[in-house]
Amino acid sequence: MKAPRQHPTPAVCQGPQYQAFDRLATLVAVIDSAGAIRFANNALEDAIGLSRRSLAGLALADWFSEPNLLQNAIQGANSHEYAVIRYDAKLQRLNNEALPVHVVLAKSEHGGELVVELLPLEQQTRQERELRLHEQAQANKELIRNLAHEIKNPLGGIRGAAQLLQLEPDARELAQYAQVIIHEADRLQALVDRLLAPHRRAQVIAEINIHEVCERVRALVLAEYPRGLALRRDYDTSLPEFRGDREQLIQALLNVVQNAAQALQPRIETGTAEIILRTRVQRQLTFGGQRHRLALELHVIDNGPGVPEAIKDRIFYPLVTGREGGSGLGLSLAQTFVQQHHGLIECDSVPGRTDFKLLIPLP
Known part of the structure; x- marks a missing residue:
């Protein structure tokens, strides 16, 4: 890739509001209204292969295979045409293949600055899958807990009735069937106990x-x-x-x-x-x-x-x-x-x- 343009007065943002970006997994850059990088978080440093001090003052658009897309987005944000702009692009990296990313550009609350978030498309897919898995797990836990309680309540009555049936002198020929009911009720009880196990005991x-x-x-x-x-x-x-x-x-x-x-x-x-x-x-x-x-x-x-x-x-x-x-x-x-x-x-x-x-x- 060609050398990115260097703006005349590079400055690295060091305020606490920017340091919070270092705790994010996504790639984040703060740029000025002309598109020059003022801050790059740790994830973006790792992805590109340069420190934030080396990136400061460079045109962020030059790190993309199609720089005009970001330039147009910056113009749209500066002219207040859009509050948030999203599109897919490829981020150029030193000594690595280009990284497909989803670009999210928004105006910052700090005068004239723009925040650019880059989500690697593979990572975005994985995050969405993990989120679905987590949401499904939460829904499953609630469903299982409610269902298990609903099953558990009548089980005791079924088992008790079968035991009483076994004791009836006129129903001895039915004792084997009563035993089957008791056995299956016990098996269901064991299943319900396993379903409820994660919710019964507090963590130690x-x-x-x-x-x-x-x-x-x-x-x-x-x-x-x-x-x-x-x-x-x-x-x-x-x-x-x-x-x-x-x-x-x-x-x-x-x-x-x-x-x-x-x-x-x-x-x-x-x-x-x-x-x-x-x-x-x-x-x-x-x-x-x-x-x-x-x-x-x-x-x-x-x-x-x-x-x-x-x-x-x-x-x-x-x-x-x-x-x-x-x-x-x-x-x-x-x-x-x-x-x-x-x-x-x-x-x-x-x-x-x-x-x-x-x-x-x-x-």
Whole structure:
């Protein structure tokens, strides 16, 4: 790309109102009425590959493959034709391919300045997907909680009536049917209890070492599958401790690992099943609509058949399962527990490799 034009009096904005932009995950620039950069936040510095001091005074339009689009938008904003202007463009970067972005330009409250927000289109899609997932999870929780309570109330009456029926001397030939009713009522009761589990117990917050959580889960799963399953460790021991509910995270990870082990059953029988527990620390990571300085990435990777295509987009919904006899609650509860730690679980799956990634912010 050609060298951007340098305006004669570059100045870097340092006020607290601009420093707040550094906490945003999106790319933000503050420009003057002529289009010269006065401030670039950390995300924009990282994307372009220059510091804000180096960017100060340069024409922001020159960093786009079609600079006239931004120039026209600036003219429209200056003439008060539009309050907010949006369009798609490509941001040029040093030593990198152009980045497709959605541009949002608006007038600032500070005289003559314009704020330009650039949302990477891939990131925007991911944020929208995460928002939909979060909203769906909230709706599911409310629906499940209400539905579970509605189911729970008559269950006791059904079970009690069946027990009384068993005791009737004139209905002994019906005792086996009464026992079926009691058994099925108990099974439904257990299901309802699992549905209500995340809402019944308050979090117990303490310092957590994620590798202690991993080792606990590893021991439990290997006790269940002593042969045919290799459960390998790939830990980053530099990960700091963080505050959270240890039992919730053990249950969340256990649900994910057990889900992987169940999918690996054919490989377990041949002795070729493998699950990897991998921990990493990531910096400046964006998820849940926020940019996090540090985050834990905990991967559960298996060499199984992969998630069925028909349920890929719904695997974290309650009662959705790809396994015969499965309740469809394990991954839903795991997502709920991780979301209660301000994180989320993502899944990337192809035949032969499925990767469930647990993301949790670190202090």
